[in-house]
Amino acid sequence: MELLDEDTLIARYFAPIAGPAGLRLLDDAAVLTPPAGMDLVVTADALVAGIHFFADDPAGSIARKALAVNLSDLAAKGAEPLGFVLTLALQAGRTADWLGGFAAGLAEEAASAACPLLGGDTVRTPGPLTLSITAFGTVPHGRMVRRTGAAAGDRLYVTGTIGDAALGLRLRCGDIPNLGQGERDHLLDRFLHPRARLALRAALLAHAHGAMDVSDGFVGDLAKMMRASGATAEVDLSAVPLSPAARATIAAAPELFDVAVTGGDDYEILAAVPLAEVAAFERAAMAAGVAAAPIGAVLPGTAPPRFRAADGTARSFGRGSFSHF
Amino acid sequence: MELLDEDTLIARYFAPIAGPAGLRLLDDAAVLTPPAGMDLVVTADALVAGIHFFADDPAGSIARKALAVNLSDLAAKGAEPLGFVLTLALQAGRTADWLGGFAAGLAEEAASAACPLLGGDTVRTPGPLTLSITAFGTVPHGRMVRRTGAAAGDRLYVTGTIGDAALGLRLRCGDIPNLGQGERDHLLDRFLHPRARLALRAALLAHAHGAMDVSDGFVGDLAKMMRASGATAEVDLSAVPLSPAARATIAAAPELFDVAVTGGDDYEILAAVPLAEVAAFERAAMAAGVAAAPIGAVLPGTAPPRFRAADGTARSFGRGSFSHF
Numbered sequence A, B: 001m002e003l004l005d006e007d008t009l010i011a012r013y014f015a016p017i018a019g020p021a022g023l024r025l026l027d028d029a030a031v032l033t034p035p036a037g038m039d040l041v042v043t044a045d046a047l048v049a050g051i052h053f054f055a056d057d058p059a060g061s062i063a064r065k066a067l068a069v070n071l072s073d074l075a076a077k078g079a080e081p082l083g084f085v086l087t088l089a090l091q092a093g094r095t096a097d098w099l100g101g102f103a104a105g106l107a108e109e110a111a112s113a114a115c116p117l118l119g120g121d122t123v124r125t126p127g128p129l130t131l132s133i134t135a136f137g138t139v140p141h142g143r144m145v146r147r148t149g150a151a152a153g154d155r156l157y158v159t160g161t162i163g164d165a166a167l168g169l170r171l172r173c174g175d176i177p178n179l180g181q182g183e184r185d186h187l188l189d190r191f192l193h194p195r196a197r198l199a200l201r202a203a204l205l206a207h208a209h210g211a212m213d214v215s216d217g218f219v220g221d222l223a224k225m226m227r228a229s230g231a232t233a234e235v236d237l238s239a240v241p242l243s244p245a246a247r248a249t250i251a252a253a254p255e256l257f258d259v260a261v262t263g264g265d266d267y268e269i270l271a272a273v274p275l276a277e278v279a280a281f282e283r284a285a286m287a288a289g290v291a292a293a294p295i296g297a298v299l300p301g302t303a304p305p306r307f308r309a310a311d312g313t314a315r316s317f318g319r320g321s322f323s324h325f
Helices: A006-017 A020-025 A059-076 A096-112 A164-172 A181-192 A198-207 A218-229 A244-252 A256-262 A275-287 B006-017 B020-025 B059-076 B096-112 B164-172 B181-192 B198-207 B218-229 B244-252 B256-262 B275-287
Strands: A030-032 A038-048 A080-090 A117-124 A130-140 A155-159 A210-214 A232-236 A268-273 A292-299 A306-308 B030-032 B038-048 B080-090 B117-124 B130-140 B155-159 B210-214 B232-236 B268-273 B292-299 B306-308
Touching: A006 A020, A006 A096, A006 A117, A020 A117, A030 A080, A030 A117, A038 A059, A038 B080, A038 B130, A059 A080, A059 A096, A059 A130, A059 A198, A059 A210, A059 A268, A080 B038, A080 B130, A130 B038, A130 B080, A130 B130, A155 A275, A164 A181, A164 A244, A164 A256, A181 A244, A198 A268, A198 A275, A210 A218, A218 A232, A218 A256, A218 A268, A244 A256, A268 A275, A268 A292, A275 A292, B006 B020, B006 B096, B006 B117, B020 B117, B030 B080, B030 B117, B038 B059, B059 B080, B059 B096, B059 B130, B059 B198, B059 B210, B059 B268, B155 B275, B164 B181, B164 B244, B164 B256, B181 B244, B198 B268, B198 B275, B210 B218, B218 B232, B218 B256, B218 B268, B244 B256, B268 B275, B268 B292, B275 B292
Parallel strands: A038 B117, A080 A117, A117 B038, A232 A306, B080 B117, B232 B306
Antiparallel strands: A030 B038, A038 A130, A038 B030, A080 A130, A155 A268, A155 A292, A210 A268, A232 A292, B038 B130, B080 B130, B155 B268, B155 B292, B210 B268, B232 B292
């Protein structure tokens, strides 16, 4: 194993991912000229080996996930990615191969979202690999889609499918028997490689009252959005979109439905759309190639959201979302 | 000990430090409207317990240092602080007392620099406490003071005093005997509580060709700035400003001079000023209340910088700066 000083590490692995604002990562800081008339949207997420990913996940997958979870926040706010900074606390013993894989994954995700690296910091840690990304995006002035914007009467939508990553994590830990290889691959990939719904940005900006990304579990994140908006909701659980792999899993082990709707790492978008806009929102989402399923309605009041099963009975969940604390 | 969920932790400890752009930390993202005609300067630094500070340092001191080291980068770029985001990877077992102290230190540093908290993320780690801060500042469009801007003929200045923090770290580890209590307190405080030279911003913007903050050791950071600028330098080591405490330490143990000029954590500013501007720069620094000592000159060429002792002999340093790798 080769020992690298920080400057070599930056020059070799990270400078090639840097955008012009990153000044070839030669300075202490990046400089951005924000486009006129636009607001800057800023979001930050940290990931720790053993908590948010497995230390032996492929290096490129770890990098992709760290950036994707931040891009997911930008997508939910209707923001177009502008760039990101990365701080990386590395253990001794990460090889040049590992770093090469990490940088390649990061470069791939950055390029696919047109979101260049602007700068950051690389430090040594005696503990687990820890990454922190701060990502920047732009929205027209005053137009960021807020978590607080849901209003009584709005229809609630969720993109993609819910629960795949939480089931993928269960699978990674070995406790879902009798699943076909294709279904296994789908769930594991959804856990390893979240995909930010950036294509939905324009539809959200044009038609949504409020939105957030579903990262800590659908049930809990929905409750969080309703609290932040001073409203409540009624959700039809049978309308919550599930992938064929998740359906197969739940058919074999019905108790895993709760894992699917309360587990984390979906990185889908939950949006509240006023009734007058639902037709236009659905058309815009379809045009963008993003499935968006209507799952319920925002209601007045501050009670916890109500969840109803297909037979009309009320369901409650002991623990609505993933919490680190 | 009380167990806190993440939302309570944010509402209780961090929301009071948030600026308006932080949206009471209720959203997934912050939104900034960058002032017209200004560029945004972005910098990020990570700190790990056991590497950048001691795990048993006072919680408030850890928070102050994490923000100050980022403010120092903004100061060196001539940028006025606008806000910051914090990601915090916390171990289990940090008490409400600890968090209260941490938040109080963070609030104090943020208020003194008019640099509000905009958002962030709090996660659990099985490893050491790890903090990452991304800080934002503004400069007039096109005016960020670059590390790459030093030009042959410029005079080199360094602010404050060099080496206190590195000697403070030695002292913290117990290996400087026979030092008075006032001197000990000074060195320990300089290690624990870096103070960003934000007051020098206007002088740098108006008069400097280039600047960087001295964070990884004076000798190595100077070499780094010269490399980035495509120049070299000659430095008069007897002109490098030392505090009375550092002078007393070095008088008793002359070998510690090398620790002072190569150790890290100074958070002073190294600036290259064209000769036509030196008088105005010195006046502006004095008016700002920041001591700035002339220590040498930028020269043409790409050889490593030359360091001369008081008697004119050349000095070299095996290891010019702190590197994590």
